[in-house]
Amino acid sequence: MTLKIHGIAASRAARPLWLLEELGVPYEHVSQSYLGGATRTPEFLALNPNGHIPVLEDDGIVVWESMATTLYLARKFGGPLAPGNLAEEAEALRWTFWAVTECEKDALSVLMHRVAMPADRRDHAVADQAEGNLARPLAILDAHLATRPYIAGERFTVVDVNVASVLAWAQPSRKLMEANPKLADWLKRCLDRPAHQKVRQLAKTGR
Ligand SMILES: N[C@@H](CCC(=O)N[C@@H](CS)C(=O)NCC(=O)O)C(=O)O
Known part of the structure; x- marks a missing residue:
């Protein structure tokens, strides 16, 4: 399953997106907005009950909290970062x-x-x-x-x-x-x- 980041770049989703670009790891970007109730749908709340972006999905693992997403990515993909x-x-x-x-x-x-x-x-x-x-x-x-x-x-x-x-x-x-x-x-x-x-x-x- 492809690594996914939910969240438009003009948000705290910029954090995992920046790290992934540094790492050169392939990922799918779901450019989910936070406006107009888009983070309050039952589908989105099932991913992040806080109703916030970003959310990271990776091989059955779900991570929310932007700083947790970057630390997770660094831990998983390692390298000099x-x-x-x-x-x-x-x-x-x-x-x-x-x-x-x-x-x-x-x-x-x-x-x-x-x-x-x-x-x-x-x-x-x-x-x-x-x-x-x-x-x-x-x-x-x-x-x-x-x-x-x-x-x-x-x-x-x-x-x-x-x-x-x-x-x-x-x-x-x-x-x-x-x-x-x-x-x-x-x-x-x-x-x-x-x-x-x-x-x-x-x-x-x-x-
Ligand atoms: N502490 C959280 C904050 C997440 C957060 O507040 N995200 C904003 C966008 S930057 C959001 O989704 N706001 C929509 C809302 O709260 O309804 C994190 O760092 O991930």
Whole structure:
């Protein structure tokens, strides 16, 4: 059975899609939207009772939660993108949980209220507050990246996909990027990778 990813690229499905493009593993992309109740049908809820994308299906295994999908793919397909030892695995786990718990909500607020929503619906106070909340966690990653080019060390791995896919939402904040130059440079290097650019193109076409 073909490996399937459900979820349009302009969503958190970009995370497993980016990793699969990095890995060069064949997969089927079901470009399922989250709009208009599409994730509330009985068929979709049978796949993910939370009613969210992405969902990964692989040989009878169903994985939801975007970060779980990327960690699953790295574990299954291995190679240089997977943690190579327990220390790298610890880096993958701690920074992935960190991104989701310490950064994701505020990064999304920056994206929505600085660039994504129509100008008349943006609330600058919400964006300012989110930038304020992100100042400390981003400084922590910036310091970590002062001594290594990638989060787990010398090479790009799954944890870079996980964390960059969250912090991409905060990239429109010039204030945060200027305050954290190592992080800004790392983020740009990650997001410029051809595999990520391919997913971004997919998102632009609505798939
Ligand atoms: N923590 C979940 C969040 C998933 C999520 O909220 N996905 C959004 C799209 S990015 C969604 O499906 N929203 C539709 C809805 O909640 O109805 C994950 O990382 O997979």
